[in-house]
Amino acid sequence: MCQVGTSKFEQVVTRKSSFAVFGVVVPLVFALMADPAVLAGDLVHDLVGVLLFPLILGAMVFTIWLVTWRSSIRATPDALSVYNALLVHEIPWKEIREIELExxxxxxxxxxxxxxSVAYGGSLLGSITGYPSYKKAVQRLRAVREDYGQDPPKAAQASERTYFSFPWAAAAAWYLFFAIPGFIHLYF
Known part of the structure; x- marks a missing residue:
């Protein structure tokens, strides 16, 4: 299955459902295991521990989040963007010949x-079964292409580009998610 969502900004986001669930469940499991131990004072005992422990745990969870939640295919009226962890491929509709499942x-x-796409990459099981869970995503992306690709706005006249995109706000959020219990323990 795939998760397909739309927003008020006319963006269609397609994520692999199993990746999306994994990207939410794993951080919650880490938090449920680590936060009580941090609050009890079992894991961090000083300011250095309060600063380093969330850096390590936050980096692990941030990496999982990058691969599972951020890796997606997003469609706007201007372009189709393939998010592969830290790389983004932005492709104007006029540049696309086909969206294929192979x-x-x-x-x-x-x-x-x-x-x-990292999220919708190839696999042995998928090639044997014909990628049944990817078919809905391909159908949706093709339908969006029909809607958006027919009369692209002037902004869509750009060419295809690939760029590095580091989500600093998400990295900081994951760090703080694990740092706050340590500061609570240390100072309250």
């Missing part, structure tokens, strides 16, 4: 270049 979901550009 060894995972691939965006085929008119130039012949293929852009794959």
């Amino acid at each position: 060894d995972g979901i691939k965006i085929v550009l008119k130039s012949g270049k293929r852009v794959g």
